[in-house]
Amino acid sequence: MTPTARAPKPECDIAIIGGGVMGLSIAYQLGKRGVSDVVILERGYLAEGASGRNGGGVRMQWSSEENILLMRESIELCRSFAQDVGINIWLRQGGYLFLARSERERAQMERNIALQNRCGVPTEMISADEARAIVPELNTTGIACAAYNPHDGVVFPWPFLWGYAREAMRSGAELHLFTDVTAIDQASSGFVLHTSKGKLRAKRVLNAAGAWSPAVARLVGVELPNRPHRHEILSTEPLKPFLKPMVSLLSSGLYFSQSMRGEIVTGISVDDVDDGSVKLGARLQFLTKLAREITSVMPRLSEVKVLRQWAGPYDVSPDGHPILGEPENIPGFYLCCGFVGHGFMMAPIIGQIYAEHLVRGTNHEVFRRCRLSRFVEGVTEPEQMILG
Amino acid sequence: MKTIVCRCEDVTLEDIRHTLAAGYATVEEVKRYTGLGTGPCQGKECMLHAARLCAESDPFLGTPFTARPPLAPIALGVLAGEKD
Ligand SMILES: Cc1cc2nc3c(=O)[nH]c(=O)nc-3n(C[C@H](O)[C@H](O)[C@H](O)COP(=O)(O)OP(=O)(O)OC[C@H]3O[C@@H](n4cnc5c(N)ncnc54)[C@H](O)[C@@H]3O)c2cc1C
Numbered sequence: 001m002t003p004t005a006r007a008p009k010p011e012c013d014i015a016i017i018g019g020g021v022m023g024l025s026i027a028y029q030l031g032k033r034g035v036s037d038v039v040i041l042e043r044g045y046l047a048e049g050a051s052g053r054n055g056g057g058v059r060m061q062w063s064s065e066e067n068i069l070l071m072r073e074s075i076e077l078c079r080s081f082a083q084d085v086g087i088n089i090w091l092r093q094g095g096y097l098f099l100a101r102s103e104r105e106r107a108q109m110e111r112n113i114a115l116q117n118r119c120g121v122p123t124e125m126i127s128a129d130e131a132r133a134i135v136p137e138l139n140t141t142g143i144a145c146a147a148y149n150p151h152d153g154v155v156f157p158w159p160f161l162w163g164y165a166r167e168a169m170r171s172g173a174e175l176h177l178f179t180d181v182t183a184i185d186q187a188s189s190g191f192v193l194h195t196s197k198g199k200l201r202a203k204r205v206l207n208a209a210g211a212w213s214p215a216v217a218r219l220v221g222v223e224l225p226n227r228p229h230r231h232e233i234l235s236t237e238p239l240k241p242f243l244k245p246m247v248s249l250l251s252s253g254l255y256f257s258q259s260m261r262g263e264i265v266t267g268i269s270v271d272d273v274d275d276g277s278v279k280l281g282a283r284l285q286f287l288t289k290l291a292r293e294i295t296s297v298m299p300r301l302s303e304v305k306v307l308r309q310w311a312g313p314y315d316v317s318p319d320g321h322p323i324l325g326e327p328e329n330i331p332g333f334y335l336c337c338g339f340v341g342h343g344f345m346m347a348p349i350i351g352q353i354y355a356e357h358l359v360r361g362t363n364h365e366v367f368r369r370c371r372l373s374r375f376v377e378g379v380t381e382p383e384q385m386i387l388g
Numbered sequence: 389m390k391t392i393v394c395r396c397e398d399v400t401l402e403d404i405r406h407t408l409a410a411g412y413a414t415v416e417e418v419k420r421y422t423g424l425g426t427g428p429c430q431g432k433e434c435m436l437h438a439a440r441l442c443a444e445s446d447p448f449l450g451t452p453f454t455a456r457p458p459l460a461p462i463a464l465g466v467l468a469g470e471k472d
Contacts, residue, residue, distance in 0.1 A: 045414045052420065158420050162412075237428065237461060261423075282457050291467035302465030308430055308456035 007198040008176050013037035014358065015193055015202035017181050017216050020051035021157070021344055022336050023208035024164035025351025026358075027173045028085070033359045036172025039202070040165075041195055043180040047161050049210045051344060053312030055233055055265050057246050057257065058345040059096045059152035060121045063112045063384040066321070066369060067342075068119040070349050077348035078155060087163035089155045090260040095245035096152035097131060099297070100144050105250045108384060109147050116149070123149040135247060137300045154246055154257045154265075157344055164351075184219040190332060191220075204358070206334045211278050211313030213323075213337035222327050225375050226317040226338040228278040232270060232286040234309035236301075238262030247297075253387045254293045264304060266294055269387070282309045314341045320383035322346070324354070324370040334358070335372060340386055393441075394434035396427020404441050413446075415439050415453045425453060428461055 014030065016023040019042030027038050042048070058078060060071045081089045100106050109125060116123045126148050128140035134148065165175055176197060183194040190203040209216040211228035239262050246257035256266035268290045272279065287309060295302045317323055317338030326334055336354060339346060353364045374380055391401040399422045412421045415438050424438055425431030431438075435452055443450025 045416045046412075047420060048416070162421075235426075236464070284457075287458070287462075287467050288469070291464045292469070295464050295468045295470065302468070302470060303463055305461035305463050306458060306467065307428065307461055308426070309458070310454075310456050 005197075008039050008041070008174055008179070008195065008200045010199070011201040012039045013202070014039075014204045014206060015191070015200055016040045016206045016208055017193075018042065018049070018208035018210060018212070019046060019165070019175060019177065020049040020208060020210050021160055021164070021347040022210070022339070022350065023206065024161055024168060025347040026206065026208065026336065026354045027168035028164040029351040029355030030358065031168050031171030031173055033355055035355075035359055038168070038173040039200060040168070040173060040175045041179045041181050041193070041200075042175070042177050045177055046165060047158055049212075050312045050315065051157060051161060051210075053233070053310060054157055054344050055255065055257070055267055056155045056157045056259070056344065057096070057152075057255065058091075058155055059149070059246070061096055061098060061112065061116060061123055061147060061149050061152060061385060063108075063115070064321075064381065065115060065119060066366060067383060067385075068116055068121055070366065071345055072119070072121060074345050074347070074349040075151065075153070077352070081160075081163070081348075085163035085167055087159045089159045089163070091153055091155050092260060093151055093153035094243075094257075095134070095148055095150040097134060097245040097247045098147040099131065099247065099249050100146065101142055101249070101251045102144065106144050109145065109250070112385065113147055121149060122151070123147055134244060137242075137298050138247070139297055139299055148245070152246065154259065156260060160344075160347070181216065181219070186220060186330070204332045204334065206336055208336045210337060210339070210343070211315040213315065213335070214276070217335070220330055220333055222330060222333070224323060224335070224337070224372070226315055226323060227274060227276060229274070229314040229316045230272050230279045230281075230311050231267060231314045231341060232282060232309060232311045233265065233267035234287070234290065234306050235259075236264040236266075237305045237307055239264065239304065248387060249293070249297065252293050254290065254297070255387055256294060256298070263307070264301065266290060268293060278313045280311045280313065282311050315343065316340050318375060319380035320386045321380075322350070322370050323372050325367045325372070327372050342386070393437050394422070394424040394427065396429050396433075397423040397425075399424040399434070404438060408441065413442060413449050415442050415449070415451060418442060419453050430456060
């Protein structure tokens with residue numbers, strides 16, 4: 001992945017802006033379909049964006065059928081990742097345990113579980129005592145019930161990027177790190193991208209710039225409704241493996257899991273000023289809020305030390321669903337953004353669906369549902385199972 | 389002979405050379421690929437050595453990784469205000 005002073009080649013079929021998990025997953029799937037005339041432009045180092053900063057949770061517990069089915073397929077792709085891409089992503093299917101405190105949360109949980117079951121996902125509603133049988137260290141005071149799907153899990157995010165990038169390059173794609181796209185001209189047959197390493201002419205452009213995608217879209221005069229939101233997370237000292245599932249509280253959005261390295265990886269949402277800019281500073285306010293919440297549900301963790309905290313950008317779309325496809329007035333300019341806090345787990349399946357779309361023009365149902373124009377048409381169905 | 393660069397995570401000089409040869413050339417990438425600097429000292433001991441190794445081919449690549457708070461490990465109970 002060495003960033004070189006080398007400039008991108010002068011022309012290509014598809015230019016991908018953003019070397020996060022989305023851009024790289026699509027590049028990998030294009031390569032698998034014999035499309036090699038691809039250039040990926042990444043402003044920072046590999047994994048500089050949200051894809052290098054996330055919690056690695058992969059789950060099928062969602063409130064919309066679309067997300068349940070897509071994530072189920074994504075998790076299948078994670079299971080065969082080592083064979084397909086040749087790298088270990090440390091998938092551990094220890095389940096996701098959602099805890100509800102109020103009757104309102106219980107009702108929401110019941111509705112979601114019924115839908116998940118109809119989609120073939122075996123989530124179960126369990127009692128607080130049953131939750132304690134799965135995680136004996138839980139303090140279940142005030143917990144009304146829980147939802148548990150044993151097939152959800154956690155992954156180690158970085159190898160996805162390394163594997164996708166390596167395979168995409170092997171099939172002919174160019175990856176340019178530390179290469180910023182600063183302007184885009186619309187030409188007669190495509191686009192001219194101005195980058196910090198020179199100009200690149202591309203027939204098609206894919207905006208996979210995550211939380212920075214509104215700024216990239218503005219380069220061709222398109223206004224996107226998604227907004228960046230700082231999401232903070234931390235990692236503790238490593239412990240002997242003891243925690244099986246990812247645990248999450250619906251009331252506060254707290255989540256915690258144990259990574260394959262033994263660390264507790266945990267996050268919670270903290271309010272922030274929304275001025276449209278991407279903020280990545282780590283705050284003490286987050287540490288204290290998280291510490292209070294986690295030590296109240298898992299008192300045993302009081303003694304455990306925090307090693308490091310950091311932040312990453314959620315790319316928040318108004319209804320919690322991504323924005324895909326071409327805006328009506330700019331054919332050839334493809335959007336792949338708005339993945340909020342669950343883009344990592346969507347990337348394996350979205351890469352496959354998007355590559356099919358670019359290569360064969362196939363229109364998976366998700367392109368209709370996730371079109372940009374839904375926001376002006378006013379036909380949105382918000383996803384409820386968004387944490388943080 | 390083995391030369392340990394990161395004592396918290398047991399990362400050797402050879403591990404780093406191997407990582408650079410695989411194309412992970414910046415300190416941030418070396419950190420993620422090897423785990424260097426992710427232990428209790430958070431790179432206070434090893435980061436400079438890693439940066440020097442990365443900078444051998446291009447000074448830009450030796451840019452240090454972002455230091456993460458807290459400065460030293462702190463127990464969650466202390467942060468929660470349960471004890472001092
Ligand atoms: C703390 C945290 C925890 C999360 N936890 C989870 C989780 O448990 N499970 C899950 O599925 N998801 C999780 N997410 C969400 C997930 O990380 C993202 O949805 C996903 O990584 C988005 O990938 P992306 O490729 O769209 O964006 P990114 O990874 O952000 O990639 C976009 C890239 O575009 C580059 N770029 C921007 N502008 C330009 C430009 N002009 N020129 C060139 N390059 C540019 C950026 O440098 C960046 O690398 C979490 C996110 C955060 C922040």
